Amino acid sequence: MGFSNLIYLWTAILPLIVLIYYFFRKKYKDQPVSSTIFWDEVMQETKASPYLKHLQRNALLYLQLLALLLFVLALMNPFLKTSEIAGEQSIWIVDTSATMLVEEGELTTFERHKEEMISLANELSGRPVTIITTGEEPKVIVRQETEPSAIHKAINNLEVTYEKEQLTKAIDMAQAFIGDTSTSIYLFTDAVERGELPIESENIQWIVHGASEDLKNVAITRFAATATEENALALVQLKNETEEEQVTELNLLDEKGNVLVTEQLTLKAEEELTKTFDTLPLTSVLTVKIEVDDHYEADNTMMTLLGSDMSQIVIDQQMHQLVQKGFQALNTDVKIAPSDQLEAMKDVVVVTNQTELLGKTDSPLVLIGRNDEVAEEVNSLVDVSNDALFAFSSLEDVYVNSIYPAFDQFETIATIGEKPFIQRSARGDIVILADIQSTDWPLHPSFPLFLWGLQNEMVEGAQNLGTFSPNESRAVPLAAGEWSIYSGEDEYVSSIEGGSEFQAPIKPGVYSIRSNEEEKRFIVQLSPEERTIQEGTSFELGTIQNGGKEEETKQSFIQWLLIPILFLLVIEWEVQRRRGFAN
Template identity: 70%
Template sequence: MGFSNLVFLWTAILPIIVLIYYFFRKKYKDQHVSSTIFWAEAMQETKASPYLKHLQKNMLLYLQLLSLILFVLALLNPFVKSTEMSGEQAIWIVDTSATMLAGKDNTTTFDQHKETMKSLVSELSGRPLTIISTGDEPKTIVRQETESAAIHKAIDSLEVTYEEEQLPKAIDMAQAFIGDTSTSIYLFTDAVDRGELPIENEHVKWIVKGANKELENAAITRFAATANGEHTLPLIQLKNETKRELNVQLSLSNEAGEVLIEEQLALGSEEELTKTFEELPITAVLSANLQVEDDYESDNSMVTLVGNGMSQIVIDQQMHQLVQKGFQSLDTDVKIVPSNQLVSMANEAMIITNQTELLGKTNTPIMLIGRNDETAVEVNNLVDVSEDPLFAFSSLEDVYVNSIYPSFDDYETIATIGGKPFIQRSSSGDIIVLADIQSTDWPLHPSFPLFLWSVQNELMAGTTSLGTFSPNESRAISLIPGDWSIYASNDEYISSFENARQFKAPTEPGLYTVKSQEEEKPFIVQLPAQERSIQEGTSFELGTLENSGEEETSKTSLLIWLLLPILLLLVIEWEVQRRRGFAN
């Protein structure tokens, strides 16, 4: 608050003059007269309320002082400063990933940001606002909106989608709205590195609103299980992201919710623990739950489909013995058969081969190692893997590959060598390794048997289930044409689809089932690995606008709020004076 006409500060002497006048006005002394001696009894009621009598006696003084003080303030023209966003327009990028659900005192980062957004609406001052939500496919919630009511409605509609934030995609979308217009871009997220934000545009100023810096977290980072004979063998990884020791309780449950095992664990500061259990009862679905006092609950649970480790695996006789030994080390039923007999077993077992003609011709999964229809070309680089669940327990970063085969155009690439595809996945779930094992040093690394175990677990589960999906993931799945519906584990209806290419996974992580009149298959929606870890919150500003590097401010005059009380006081003074008599 401030005053724009300090030159009128001298008028503060006016109420002082009035006060001095009342101090030196003529005063009367009470004098008892015999003929009025009985008046004392009549005045008892007045003496019973001395404060009211004092107020009645000096009412005119108080009214005059108050009106003069307000008059002086009005001459000084007081105002209140209000902050406005810099730039001609504003863009808000809102992170809707799962980590936004972290927070203290039952208040998530996402809720805090929504309240901040609502408070910023008043600072727009008519500037157009665009709101973009993050995700694999960023969405424009409102575009160039100026109405406050519509903006508040859009803020209320924002929800966490559990997807990875995919911030570069949202930034690319925001660039389309900037052009040559000076823009303030607000990024509401938990944490972001300054290097991720483009600052070469002189028309853009970044304001990043991050999460609380004191958040603590312990998480289940990896979880998988396979069946071996009459037992289930789970493998789980836990991580303590705090700088203190945490006492946690880990429990594993079957699809009926029955607790199979429960164990108390101590996780050291920033410790990552891998835990295995043996001789658990056979179950189709296994759930892990971590009881711990932290600030992020979404990563304290995880569900996995149990792969049938005793399912038959058929390996092409032409494959290298290292491949045969690798699968045999997993304690599975492995058969070595001639190449010409693979077709007859194509619908009975998981096949390991290099014959590309078998792709798409079987009802069972295929792992293709090398190709028999192409010639390998020499490469000289290391492997770079993606955040695919297939590499959850195996890192291929130190694997050397001498030569690779040409890739399949329509398949998803999940690992590369020097930018060229190395491992791919077909639309039906087949795994393709575009190299002969003998042209790599992969079998010398511990990641080799772990990778084979992951492939076996994924492909065998795919024969009776749809597998694992990310939240809101759209992917073509292998289902017969028909009317299919998605249900949650509690039989709650989620959605329906007809074409297998129209399948879209639900938003929230958990166990789901697709059902038709003839068949049903379970599948899992799993939090991405990136969303199972929280970072220290960051808030900062980056860049300056060409016309103004500071947030703009405006002055709102309070003069109107002073003139009305002054007018009312003058009316009251006139009425008090009228009742007392103007002669007095």
């Protein structure tokens, strides 16, 4: 608070003059009288409330002093210093990923950020604001908006979408709105490295609002299961992200929510623990939950689908013996078939190197090597993505002598150098662009684990749609016609046309998709990046034309002083009227 007209401080002498006048006004002397018998009742009332009587006698003095003091204060023009957002415009990038649900006391990080945005919206002072949310496809919620009510409505409607944050894409979109305009970009996220923010322009200032520090989390990072003829086998991987020992209760549940296994686990500081559970009862959906005292609940649950019966695996008899023996060690229901009979196979998983079978058979296909191309020599290490296929198998130490050319339309999930090594087709076929005999892969523990994960994914894909990330778009094998998506609680979610691109729901959980004649299940699961939290970071980076600081404005409140002054004058006039102006 301050005063812009201190020159009028001299008017403070006015209330002093009034006070001095009351000190030297005419006073009355006490005069004894012959009889006071009738005054006793009046005197008793006066003694009972002396302060009220004093206020009544001096009300005019107090009213005049208070009115004059407020008048002097108004002459000096008092003001409050308020800060405003710097720059000619403001861009807000809002992280809507699952990690924004970390609890910070009574509020989540996302709810706290919304409160901060509402506070900032009151400081825009007419500056335009653009709000962008993160995700695979960043969205512009409002663009160059100056109306406070529209901005507040947009903030209140923001929701967590559980998608991977993809900050780079949102930042690239924000760059398109900047141009040559000085801009303050507010980034509402949990954590971001300074090096991830572009600061080439002198007209941009970054203000990062991160999560709180000292957050603790224990997460389920991996979960996979497979069914045999009589029971199910499950692998669970837990990670303690804190620097203290954590005790957690792990529960495995069937599709009806019945607890199959309960186990108390103790995780050391920053420990990663893998547990195996065998001889589990067969169930179509298997869920793992942990009960632990941490700040992030979304990563304490994970689900997987199991087929009610195992699809048969058929291996091309031309394939190397290592491939045949590898699958037979995992599953006794493996058959070897001649190459010319594979195209007619139905309801099986086919393992071959015949490229011409791609797209010709309805069965899921595992292509190991190619019979239509010549392999090229390579000399580099294998680099895998975060694909679920590599959940329990690491390929960093695998040596590969030569690889085949890649398929242009397929998704690459593992590379050697910059060349594709393992790919996935749009319908879910897996392609390994090398012959097993040209690698030392079978000598590594990752080989049977990879085959186990491969078998689990291919069998699941034959009976169900599989596992998706929140809001993920993917081509899936659905017959033509209308399909409806329902949640695990049998609530309608949306509808799609068969043959079109499938988009998964936002919230994690088990879903089913139905047509008139068929029903398939699928799971929406948090991506691996959303199953870990980082230490919160808040900072400012870069400068703009006004020095990179928030602009300060002086907001006068003289109008709020004039109203009580007028009110006091009215009361003073009424007191004078009741006493009589002659007195």
